[in-house]
Amino acid sequence: MTNKILGFIGTGNMGSAIIGGVIGKTDTVNAYDIKKNENLAVNYKESIADLVNPSGVIVLCVKPNMFETVLAEVKNADYKDKLFISIAAGITKDYIKEKLGDVKLVRVMPNLPLCVGEGMSVVCPDDGLPDSDMEIVKLIFESSGKMCIMSEDYINKAIAVNGSGPAYVFMFIEAMADALVKNGVDRKNSYTLAAQTVLGSAKMMLETGLHPGILKDMVCSPAGTTIDAVIDLEKTGFRHAVMSAVQKCTDKSVEMSKK
Ligand SMILES: NC(=O)C1=CN([C@@H]2O[C@H](COP(=O)(O)OP(=O)(O)OC[C@H]3O[C@@H](n4cnc5c(N)ncnc54)[C@H](OP(=O)(O)O)[C@@H]3O)[C@@H](O)[C@H]2O)C=CC1
Numbered sequence: 167m168t169n170k171i172l173g174f175i176g177t178g179n180m181g182s183a184i185i186g187g188v189i190g191k192t193d194t195v196n197a198y199d200i201k202k203n204e205n206l207a208v209n210y211k212e213s214i215a216d217l218v219n220p221s222g223v224i225v226l227c228v229k230p231n232m233f234e235t236v237l238a239e240v241k242n243a244d245y246k247d248k249l250f251i252s253i254a255a256g257i258t259k260d261y262i263k264e265k266l267g268d269v270k271l272v273r274v275m276p277n278l279p280l281c282v283g284e285g286m287s288v289v290c291p292d293d294g295l296p297d298s299d300m301e302i303v304k305l306i307f308e309s310s311g312k313m314c315i316m317s318e319d320y321i322n323k324a325i326a327v328n329g330s331g332p333a334y335v336f337m338f339i340e341a342m343a344d345a346l347v348k349n350g351v352d353r354k355n356s357y358t359l360a361a362q363t364v365l366g367s368a369k370m371m372l373e374t375g376l377h378p379g380i381l382k383d384m385v386c387s388p389a390g391t392t393i394d395a396v397i398d399l400e401k402t403g404f405r406h407a408v409m410s411a412v413q414k415c416t417d418k419s420v421e422m423s424k425k
């Protein structure tokens with residue numbers, strides 16, 4: 167529990183996912199968005215200045231292309247001693263400090279599964295950030311999943327797995343389900359089979375701590391069904407396709423960070 171007032175700018179996919187985890191863990195959650203999400207139990211303010219002035223912590227959850235506009239409005243408020251948390255891809259801490267000066271700043275790359283309490287957030291704090299501020303960051307991002315602390319130097323690499331990765335996983339689930347549908351299984355059961363299989367496999371790896379190769383080998387019976395699928399996946403370049411996609415995503419993050 168923190169007695170700091172949290173203020174969210176942007177309550178779309180990610181703003182609302184993060185808010186969902188912190189509701190009840192702090193006295194007040196305020197928000198500003200150009201359109202209100204009536205399903206969120208937050209106090210919407212009418213302007214960015216109205217949001218920033220009473221807040222102790224400001225979480226920036228707008229798209230990267232809105233940062234210039236939003237930070238210009240933040241500058242019209244009482245913002246100097248506040249803690250800022252930015253979750254945007256491609257917006258560096260240097261960029262924010264260029265606009266706001268030397269504010270207390272933490273860059274975070276969270277992911278969409280925060281909205282079901284199974285998020286993975288990469289947290290890049292400023293050197294020397296007070297422990298009390300770090301406690302708030304932990305409160306926010308550990309309420310809806312796991313977090314790890316890294317230097318900002320690694321954030322473009324991390325984004326390509328924890329930030330963007332859910333999209334690839336959803337595609338994998340969809341592909342497995344489509345294959346079931348081709349073989350006559352109904353859609354609903356196909357999605358449940360595919361999604362629960364991904365969930366269970368991920369949970370097993372995290373809970374056992376075993377190497378993924380060992381777990382894969384446990385599924386591949388000699389002359390059984392799985393090894394035929396594994397050989398086909400290797401032939402069609404499955405693992406290369408994933409590694410190449412992750413690299414493309416990293417390259418895009420680096421490119422976005424140059425602007
Ligand atoms: N989606 C994801 O999986 C992840 C996204 N991120 C980062 O999170 C950030 C937000 O992404 P996401 O939640 O998906 O985006 P959304 O578009 O869902 O949410 C952004 C919200 O901000 C609103 N908005 C636009 N302009 C302003 C403004 N000037 N002031 C206040 N609110 C405004 C948007 O309204 P409107 O829709 O009307 O424009 C929208 O409601 C991005 O920077 C992204 O890089 C990080 C990790 C994962």
Ligand SMILES: O=C(O)[C@@H]1CCC=N1
Nearest residue numbers: 254255325329330331
């Ligand atoms: O696609 C994007 O730019 C954002 C960042 C990570 C996930 N979605």
